[in-house]
Amino acid sequence: MELLITYDVETTTPAGRRRLRHVAQACETYGVRVQKSVFEIVMSEAQLLLLRHRLLDIIHPRFDSIRVYRLPAGSFANAAHLGHSPPAGHDTPLIF
Amino acid sequence: MELLITYDVETTTPAGRRRLRHVAQACETYGVRVQKSVFEIVMSEAQLLLLRHRLLDIIHPRFDSIRVYRLPAGSFANAAHLGHSPPAGHDTPLIF
Numbered sequence: 001m002e003l004l005i006t007y008d009v010e011t012t013t014p015a016g017r018r019r020l021r022h023v024a025q026a027c028e029t030y031g032v033r034v035q036k037s038v039f040e041i042v043m044s045e046a047q048l049l050l051l052r053h054r055l056l057d058i059i060h061p062r063f064d065s066i067r068v069y070r071l072p073a074g075s076f077a078n079a080a081h082l083g084h085s086p087p088a089g090h091d092t093p094l095i096f
Numbered sequence: 097m098e099l100l101i102t103y104d105v106e107t108t109t110p111a112g113r114r115r116l117r118h119v120a121q122a123c124e125t126y127g128v129r130v131q132k133s134v135f136e137i138v139m140s141e142a143q144l145l146l147l148r149h150r151l152l153d154i155i156h157p158r159f160d161s162i163r164v165y166r167l168p169a170g171s172f173a174n175a176a177h178l179g180h181s182p183p184a185g186h187d188t189p190l191i192f
Contacts, residue, residue: 004100006100006102006134008131008132034163035163038104038163055178063179064179065177065179065181066177067177068176068178069175070171070174070175071171075167079163080148081161081163082163082164083155083156083157083160084157084158084159
């Protein structure tokens with residue numbers, strides 16, 4: 001399944017900056033970073049449970065926020081993009 | 097239709113910070129901010145064309161990035177969320 005994971009991690013403290021790195025590393029294990037705190041991830045339900053568990057271990061529940069959107073197949077390829085584009089890990093059209 | 101708009105705007109310059117404010121203001125016209133640079137927006141195709149035009153006028157094509165994901169109806173309500181949650185403008189379940 002295709003998932004979009006977006007996050008806000010508080011970075012005013014060294015601990016927050018460490019959490020930010022660890023959240024990114026966890027997401028990089030499974031997917032493509034398309035913006036600073038946005039990942040496109042193709043994974044199974046079982047992998048999602050593992051990632052969810054890992055992320056819950058990393059974040060601070062009061063300061064950090066992670067959102068997980070389930071997208072229909074093909075959503076990454078149909079995403080529209082304005083401005084500069086990261087190295088596309090998927091075959092995403094550049095402009096809609 | 098339901099859209100997720102995510103963006104990275106370069107903020108190392110006053111001009112970049114101004115663009116960031118203007119992108120947020122443009123998105124706030126139509127939707128709910130769920131994270132610093134993530135908006136959930138319900139809008140028509142015609143409104144999307146207007147917003148796209150407005151965003152293209154605001155951003156710097158080399159430094160800024162905006163992604164627009166089309167989501168099936170109900171995606172906002174089914175989004176999973178870990179950590180602290182903004183005031184939910186939609187009836188989003190908190191934990192999956």
